[in-house]
Amino acid sequence: MKNLKERALEYHKNGKPGKIEVIPTKLCSSADELSLAYTPGVAEPVLEIDKDKEKAYEYTAKGNLVGVVTNGTAILGLGNRGALASKPVMEGKAVLFKRFADIDCFDIELDTEDPQKIIDTVKLMEPTFGGINLEDIKSPECFIIEKTLIEQCNIPVFHDDQHGTAIITTAGLINASEVAGKKLSDLKVVVNGAGAAGISVAKMFVKAGVRIENLLLCDRNGVIFKDSEDNNSEERSLFAQDTDLRSLEEALVNADVFAGLSAAGALKPEYLEKMANNPIVFAMANPTPEIDYKLAKSTREDVIMATGRSDYPNQINNVLGFPFIFRGALDVRATKISEGMKMAAAKALASLAKEPVPKEVISAYGQSFSFGPNYIVPKPFDPRVIEWASVAVAKAACEEGLAKYPIKDWDLYKQELKERMKKHWK
Structure with missing residues (x-):
């Protein structure tokens, strides 16, 4: 049998080159x-x-067209490979937008690391698109680019590496804490990785109910604390604690949650052993997690584990987020994607995971699932995700006055979504 590299290259090359x-x-x-x-x-x-x-x-086609924009400076798991090398990833995003939410996409790779040039270019393209998905742009530039474009544009602008990851992880945390028998407000949380995704996850955890004084943010040098040299940006400074703890190992003593958006092997078995009972571990480094799933389970039988991989339970996969968030936002012509819309998506996904899974999920994965330690977020091939997440996002936009085209009949909207997606679920 051919290995993954051979199969992936053939997949992209055979027939018409590329995926769109x-x-x-x-x-x-x-x-x-x-x-x-x-x-x-x-x-x-x-x-x-x-x-x-x-x-x-x-x-x-403006109302159903999203621009997926990158400069390739922070490709997931691969780092800065430049604009051209990022094109397969951006085409992949376009495939997922279409497959899971029937949204059309143009992938746009910009050959610059100058954030102002990216801002100016996207702003000039605003008439073309109904929304902009920023992708694989390194921090801190990604924060500046997204913030500025949200302020200047009258269409939704969404940096998926930040918010998509945060939304799915927060949905997982809501359910994992319930499985562990713990309240969000009581959790001691360690987020390892102080880049775009890590900071966004930390922010959303706090919005969901984690107390900020109970959250420690770490980077490769350890805990980010008051007056630390690593406390060098506005985003990092939000989580700089007045603490004597310095290393990741020290931070994890009696911690309830480890959220890793960092590097392979960052969570040592001996660190995991020091965590509280029923520890919640989100090891999301790709393709190799912060701790191997089997190693974590052999270290602590009571661990509630999620990774970014599809071959282990509880995959934290952004495809559960961005297609459905944009679907809801586009359908009400939202002028932006607000924090309320993001949280609505997270809560909808958390709620859906408690429902019995349909036959489509059993067929796609060859097994059934039920709410518990090994099933805390829905599966991407659950056809109900668009009904739950997109409707929740659209409702939040309407309630917040961000919808230029508010929906009046929600039952009809759900039915329209079902009909729209039938061709993709054959």
Whole structure:
């Protein structure tokens, strides 16, 4: 049997190179249809949009089109490989947007590390898209880019490495704490990894109910504390504690939660042994976790474990987030993706994991699942995710006054989502 490298390269090379193509949605097989698709008929929607910019959502693909934008400086597990090398990842994101939420995408790789150039370029492209998914941009530049674009753009801008990871991890934490018999407000939490994902996870944990004084943020040098040399950004300073603890090992003594967004092997078995009863471990470094799943289980039978991998229970996979978050945001023409919309998605995913799984999940994975230590987040191939997460996001946008096109009939919207996705679940 061929190894993963051989199979992956063949997958991307065979047939048409890459993973995406553009397919027209209207017929153009006669002279009459040609005159409608282009000149002279195309002048009519141009004039309508010129009079009312919102008409672009009626006459163009803008309302269902997301730009996936990167410069390739922080490719998951691979680091800075540049804009061109990031293209397979961005095409992959486009596939997932389409497969799980029927959203069309253009992948855009920008050959610059200058955050202002990225900001200017994306801002200039705003008329093209209904939303922007920022991806694989290193910190701290990613914070600056996203914050500025949210302020300047009137469409949703979402950095998935930060918020997608945080949303799924928070859904997992809500359920893992319940399985462990602990309250969020009582948890002692250690987040290892102070980059974009780690800081976003820490922020969302606090919004979910973890007390900030009970959360320690660590980087490769250990605990980030008051007056630390590593306390060198606004984001890090939010979590700089007044503590004598310095190493990750010291931080984990009696800790309830380890959330790793760092490097392979960072969580040693002897560190895990020092954690509290029913420890919750999110080892999300890819492709090799902070601690191997089997090693963690052999070290502590009571560990509640999640990783970023699909071959172990409880995969923390961003595909549970970004397609459905954008689906809900696009469907109400949200002007932004708010903290409330993100938390709504996390809570919806946590709730769905408590429901009996449908036959589609059993078929996709060859087994059934039930809420407990080995099933704290839903599976991506659960067709109900779009109904739960997208509806929750859309409702939150409407409640917060961020929807330019509020939904009136939620039952009808759920049915429309089901109908929309039927072709993808055949």
